Amino acid sequence: xxxxxxxxxxxxxxxxxxxxxxxxxxxxxxxxxxxxxxxxxxxxxxxxxxxxxxxxxxxxxxxxxxxxxxxxxxxxxxxxxxxxxxxxxxxxxxxxxxxxxxxxxxxxxxxxxxxxxxxxxxxxxxxxxxxxxxxxxxxxxxxxxxxxxxxxxxxxxxxxxxxxxxxxxxxxxxxxxxxxxxxxxxxxxxxxxxxxxxxxxxxxxxxxxxxxxxxxxxxxxxxxxxxxxxxxxxxxxxxxxxxxxxxxxxxxxxxxxxxxxxxxxxxxxxxxxxxxxxxx
Amino acid sequence: xxxxxxxxxxxxxxxxxxxxxxxxxxxxxxxxxxxxxxxxxxxxxxxxxxxxxxxxxxxxxxxxxxxxxxxxxxxxxxxxxxxxxxxxxxxxxxxxxxxxxxxxxxxxxxxxxxxxxxxxxxxxxxxxxxxxxxxxxxxxxxxxxxxxxxxxxxxxxxxxxxxxxxxxxxxxxxxxxxxxxxxx
Numbered sequence: 053x054x055x056x057x058x059x060x061x062x063x064x065x066x067x068x069x070x071x072x073x074x075x076x077x078x079x080x081x082x083x084x085x086x087x088x089x090x091x092x093x094x095x096x097x098x099x100x101x102x103x104x105x106x107x108x109x110x111x112x113x114x115x116x117x118x119x120x121x122x123x124x125x126x127x128x129x130x131x132x133x134x135x136x137x138x139x140x141x142x143x144x145x146x147x148x149x150x151x152x153x154x155x156x157x158x159x160x161x162x163x164x165x166x167x168x169x170x171x172x173x174x175x176x177x178x179x180x181x182x183x184x185x186x187x188x189x190x191x192x193x194x195x196x197x198x199x200x201x202x203x204x205x206x207x208x209x210x211x212x213x214x215x216x217x218x219x220x221x222x223x224x225x226x227x228x229x230x231x232x233x234x235x236x237x238x239x240x241x242x243x244x245x246x247x248x249x250x251x252x253x254x255x256x257x258x259x260x261x262x263x264x265x266x267x268x269x270x271x272x273x274x275x276x277x278x279x280x281x282x283x284x285x286x287x288x289x290x291x292x293x294x295x296x297x298x299x300x301x302x303x304x305x306x307x308x309x310x311x312x313x314x315x316x317x318x319x320x321x322x323x324x325x326x327x328x329x330x331x332x
Numbered sequence: 333x334x335x336x337x338x339x340x341x342x343x344x345x346x347x348x349x350x351x352x353x354x355x356x357x358x359x360x361x362x363x364x365x366x367x368x369x370x371x372x373x374x375x376x377x378x379x380x381x382x383x384x385x386x387x388x389x390x391x392x393x394x395x396x397x398x399x400x401x402x403x404x405x406x407x408x409x410x411x412x413x414x415x416x417x418x419x420x421x422x423x424x425x426x427x428x429x430x431x432x433x434x435x436x437x438x439x440x441x442x443x444x445x446x447x448x449x450x451x452x453x454x455x456x457x458x459x460x461x462x463x464x465x466x467x468x469x470x471x472x473x474x475x476x477x478x479x480x481x482x483x484x485x486x487x488x489x490x491x492x493x494x495x496x497x498x499x500x501x502x503x504x505x506x507x508x509x510x511x512x513x514x515x516x
């Protein structure tokens with residue numbers, strides 16, 4: 053049994069909210085640099101260069117990469133030999149978000165009720181996903197999610213007979229409908245299988261996988277590569293203004309499902325695909 | 333074509349701009365997004381004046397992150413324009429000449445743009461740090477309680493945008509992607 057003070061969770065989450073909104077992870081930085089070289093459209097290249105400049109300014113001047121600093125999505129992978137002390141874990145997580153967003157000059161984009169719509173003024177609550185793992189460590193992933201792309205995400209409850217072609221069509225449909233709204237070049241997170249809510253969570257989690265890392269399942273890896281190539285032939289391009297870089301990666305996660313179903317979730321993220329990871 | 337224009341914008345200038353033009357805007361523009369548009373619509377419904385005269389002006393669909401000390405504004409990139417589609421035609425019919433955002437617009441908005449000789453510009457989405465450098469001052473002029481969604485008057489210098497929908501109804505989002513589209 054290992055004891056972790058929840059104050060450490062608060063401090064780390066605060067720092068990670070600020071870090072994620074000013075610096076892209078290395079995998080995303082590398083993908084964005086590579087895109088400048090491969091893009092064929094002159095305007096597309098110009099936009100990708102502006103995005104490079106934007107990243108530089110964000111880090112140097114400590115201005116968020118994007119003004120939509122997102123709703124804080126937090127994955128907590130908790131080793132089952134961990135004991136939290138010093139208060140409620142959930143409150144400690146929200147407190148980290150509160151401190152990060154207020155002290156870090158991040159935008160407060162959360163309303164306390166979806167229909168009454170009053171801003172909570174500190175960007176809480178976060179959306180928290182807990183997973184129990186082996187061991188005595190805690191892996192925290194902070195993934196602030198902007199809503200330009202979140203709004204273009206889709207769930208398709210396909211039939212088993214739709215098969216892999218149905219999955220491919222679902223991904224292309226979501227990406228083409230998203231077009232310029234989702235701030236391309238996008239990262240496309242896909243969940244296949246599970247239940248209605250499980251496939252959405254698989255898709256969200258897929259966005260936190262480094263864009264340079266392909267699935268370890270051979271057919272899924274092929275599907276990721278094929279879909280990236282096909283998405284980049286849609287012509288949407290950087291900013292949706294035409295080009296060959298519409299997506300930087302397609303990350304797919306799968307899970308067993310029911311004999312009657314084939315759920316597919318497509319969670320689209322813009323080029324500001326933020327994820328900070330720390331292990332306590 | 334590259335153009336430098338002043339804001340507020342003249343009717344002639346708005347009509348001359350063409351989809352695909354790269355435009356640098358200098359002058360005064362106003363921010364408004366979802367919540368501010370809803371309030372403006374409610375004001376119009378009650379027959380009350382708007383917080384600023386939209387005639388000849390440009391609205392930037394943007395809600396900034398907070399400014400650090402000594403800076404006029406925080407990160408300041410465009411938000412998705414289609415959420416304002418419900419409100420935009422009424423403002424265009426009152427003389428609004430330009431909108432800056434990102435993403436597709438409804439057909440009713442395109443028609444209102446053509447009817448009024450207006451223009452829809454896109455700024456690069458997700459480039460809020462870079463775009464903030466073209467904003468020299470920002471002042472909340474209405475709906476302060478809305479926080480980031482308050483209406484702000486911005487002074488901008490060479491603020492970079494691209495014409496997406498022009499006064500004759502061309503739509504760059506539709507034409508530009510065709511050039512790079514191949515068999516999927």
